[in-house]
Amino acid sequence: MTMKHALSVTKLKKMKQDGNPISVLTAYDYPSAKLAEEAGIDVLLVGDSLGNVVLGYDTTIPVTLDDMVYHSRAVARGAANTFIVADLPFATYRLGQEATLRNAARLMQEGGVQAVKMEGGADLAEEIGTLVRSGIPVMGHIGLTPQSINQIGSYKVHGKMPEEISRLIEDAKALEKAGVFALVLELVTDQVAAQITRELSIPTIGIGAGASCDGQVLVYHDLLQYASPYRAKKFVKTYADIGTTVRQAIGEFVQEVKNRSFPLEEHSFSSGQASSSVPVYGGGSAEKKEHASR
Numbered sequence: 001m002t003m004k005h006a007l008s009v010t011k012l013k014k015m016k017q018d019g020n021p022i023s024v025l026t027a028y029d030y031p032s033a034k035l036a037e038e039a040g041i042d043v044l045l046v047g048d049s050l051g052n053v054v055l056g057y058d059t060t061i062p063v064t065l066d067d068m069v070y071h072s073r074a075v076a077r078g079a080a081n082t083f084i085v086a087d088l089p090f091a092t093y094r095l096g097q098e099a100t101l102r103n104a105a106r107l108m109q110e111g112g113v114q115a116v117k118m119e120g121g122a123d124l125a126e127e128i129g130t131l132v133r134s135g136i137p138v139m140g141h142i143g144l145t146p147q148s149i150n151q152i153g154s155y156k157v158h159g160k161m162p163e164e165i166s167r168l169i170e171d172a173k174a175l176e177k178a179g180v181f182a183l184v185l186e187l188v189t190d191q192v193a194a195q196i197t198r199e200l201s202i203p204t205i206g207i208g209a210g211a212s213c214d215g216q217v218l219v220y221h222d223l224l225q226y227a228s229p230y231r232a233k234k235f236v237k238t239y240a241d242i243g244t245t246v247r248q249a250i251g252e253f254v255q256e257v258k259n260r261s262f263p264l265e266e267h268s269f270s271s272g273q274a275s276s277s278v279p280v281y282g283g284g285s286a287e288k289k290e291h292a293s294r
Helices: 008-017 028-037 065-078 097-111 122-131 144-151 161-178 190-199 242-258 286-293
Strands: 021-027 042-048 083-087 117-121 138-143 183-185 204-207 217-220
Touching: 008 021, 028 065, 042 217, 065 083, 065 097, 097 117, 097 122, 117 122, 117 144, 122 138, 122 144, 138 161, 161 183, 161 190, 161 217, 183 190, 190 204, 217 286
Parallel strands: 021 042, 021 217, 042 083, 083 117, 117 138, 138 183, 183 204, 204 217
Antiparallel strands: none
């Protein structure tokens, strides 16, 4: 397998200039991050969407900074050669520049990520500027902002009404001026996303924002249909149905335990058995195997 090298803020901007689309995927743990890196993903996002797809919340609002640090650490261990962005969760910014800087710094220092993401428009300019001047790269996020769901009321598409279009464009330009290195456009109409992409020098990353964006992001569990029940979304393409595979495999295990067809002799050990060349824990490190044998 060819060793990949992590991108950087400057390399991401050059990808836009060169017309090289940017692939982004969420990840919340070590194995998903490792698999995504091996598959060649450009950027990993430790999204606060982990509240919905991993922690079982109805919204992202209950996700804490401790949650984000914990999951970011795991992702960083799994994808050491990939550029990783982590969401600043609800109520960890818009607190004033000093508090926002403290929370963002903690997420970077303890979480091991290379950048943070913040939801919101021009109102965040001062806080974003403080982070950028302090050496913290920031990815912006406009359109649907899930942390504001209790205020906006629904997961609706943005950019249909003239005043809404003007505000999206103004917010995008304000965020670029504040120093964000990239901008997520979520559930924004194709036409508005295309206009913003043309008018900004930084990359736009779309999710439900059409094909004109400089890159695309999907949620890991949506891409793999790894959920129960799975709720189909218009802007998502499912590339594999892992949920059904997992459910069927576990169901088969349950049945084999019940009918005593597992374990077989080949899965068992006896006192008179010669040492096997098959490791007790396949694929693990020598240290793990030594620990397991104690």
